[in-house]
Amino acid sequence: MKAIAPLFLLFIVMVACNYNPKYKLPIIGQRTLENGEVVDHVIRPFEFVDQDSNTVRNATLKDKIYVADFFFVSCPSICPLMTKQMLRLYKKYKNEPGVLFLSHTIDPRHDTVGRLRRYAGKLGVKSSKWHFVTGERDSIYGIAGDYFIAVEDESGNGDPASLIHSGKFMLIDGSGHVRSYCDGTDPKDVEKFMFDIDHLLQEEKDKNAAK
Amino acid sequence: MDKTIHIKSFVYSLVILSFFAVLFACGQSKKKETTPTVPQDTSTQPSVLSTQEKLLFEKVMHLHDSAMERMGEINQSMKQMRKLSIDTKSSEELKAQARDALEKLTIADKAMWDWMYGFRKKEKWNGKAGDYINYLHKQDSSMQIVNESIITALKQADQILNKTQ
Numbered sequence: 001m002k003a004i005a006p007l008f009l010l011f012i013v014m015v016a017c018n019y020n021p022k023y024k025l026p027i028i029g030q031r032t033l034e035n036g037e038v039v040d041h042v043i044r045p046f047e048f049v050d051q052d053s054n055t056v057r058n059a060t061l062k063d064k065i066y067v068a069d070f071f072f073v074s075c076p077s078i079c080p081l082m083t084k085q086m087l088r089l090y091k092k093y094k095n096e097p098g099v100l101f102l103s104h105t106i107d108p109r110h111d112t113v114g115r116l117r118r119y120a121g122k123l124g125v126k127s128s129k130w131h132f133v134t135g136e137r138d139s140i141y142g143i144a145g146d147y148f149i150a151v152e153d154e155s156g157n158g159d160p161a162s163l164i165h166s167g168k169f170m171l172i173d174g175s176g177h178v179r180s181y182c183d184g185t186d187p188k189d190v191e192k193f194m195f196d197i198d199h200l201l202q203e204e205k206d207k208n209a210a211k
Numbered sequence: 212m213d214k215t216i217h218i219k220s221f222v223y224s225l226v227i228l229s230f231f232a233v234l235f236a237c238g239q240s241k242k243k244e245t246t247p248t249v250p251q252d253t254s255t256q257p258s259v260l261s262t263q264e265k266l267l268f269e270k271v272m273h274l275h276d277s278a279m280e281r282m283g284e285i286n287q288s289m290k291q292m293r294k295l296s297i298d299t300k301s302s303e304e305l306k307a308q309a310r311d312a313l314e315k316l317t318i319a320d321k322a323m324w325d326w327m328y329g330f331r332k333k334e335k336w337n338g339k340a341g342d343y344i345n346y347l348h349k350q351d352s353s354m355q356i357v358n359e360s361i362i363t364a365l366k367q368a369d370q371i372l373n374k375t376q
Contacts, residue, residue, distance in 0.1 A: 074328045075327065076275065077275060078276070106282075110328045137286075141283070141286050
């Protein structure tokens with residue numbers, strides 16, 4: 001009986017920490033057939049400008065995982081709640097080089113680079129870690145469609161564009177696949193989302209180590 | 212008898228050990244996660260509001276959220292009207308209707324973003340103390356106008372789209 005004690009303890013710890021080494025996050029979104037091959041949904045190439053006037057493109061985020069959301073500085077309702085939760089994530093992963101954050105403004109007319117810089121400054125976050133990006137309105141809505149069409153397929157909420165103000169956080173892997181999402185206004189949902197980030201981070205590290 | 216006591220104390224020790232193991236394994240990181248320092252401007256419900264102000268604030272926000280839900284649709288309709296207004300296959304009458312609908316959509320869209328840009332929470336509002344309730348009443352009225360213009364513009368665009376199908 002004494003022999004099973006350490007195994008029992010290990011089991012308790014694994015259950016309590018929600019740890020499952022075999023668990024792999026699914027790739028979210030519809031698969032398509034291209035040239036006879038099944039292709040997973042992937043975020044299209046993009047190019048935006050961040051709070052430091054630096055260009056952020058797919059290559060900036062390559063081989064890293066990132067959390068993306070859509071917000072705007074003067075949003076009086078859900079964005080403050082989202083920012084509070086995103087800050088939780090930022091604080092947890094700020095020393096983890098494999099994780100980045102990408103917040104797209106959906107009000108590019110008012111949210112200039114300067115305004116985004118002031119906003120980031122107030123939050124006290126590093127621009128190399130958390131990019132607040134702006135760009136052409138059509139590009140922003142276009143990329144939103146790419147993120148949300150994946151989410152919409154799963155949730156069945158209708159028009160992907162209507163999700164642009166839904167408060168969702170999306171988790172993207174190093175190859176541009178949407179791997180998880182959560183309600184960024186719900187602290188409990190964000191808590192669960194952190195487990196997904198941890199799992200994906202480990203997966204990405206394993207993948208990069210094998211290269 | 213001795214054996215029973217021995218098993219009981221073993222199980223008891225196992226439970227205690229499990230409890231500490233769980234605390235040790237998961238407790239530390241969760242503590243760090245749940246105590247962020249949040250800047251003041253990320254609060255959504257200012258505690259400085261009186262009950263009446265809070266009720267009105269929530270009413271305005273509810274209206275704002277329902278209008279905001281349709282902004283993706285506005286963007287989509289704008290693209291469709293822009294396309295129709297320059298489509299060589301469209302009749303001159305249809306092009307003119309699409310241009311008119313596009314203008315209405317653009318006005319509604321701009322009005323919404325401008326309203327949000329101009330809206331002030333109490334802690335950032337510079338008016339006289341006690342006047343915030345009047346400010347919220349005015350914001351409620353203007354948000355209703357914006358909401359109406361969004362609904363009307365979308366309806367007009369839908370009617371034009373239905374003609375083309």
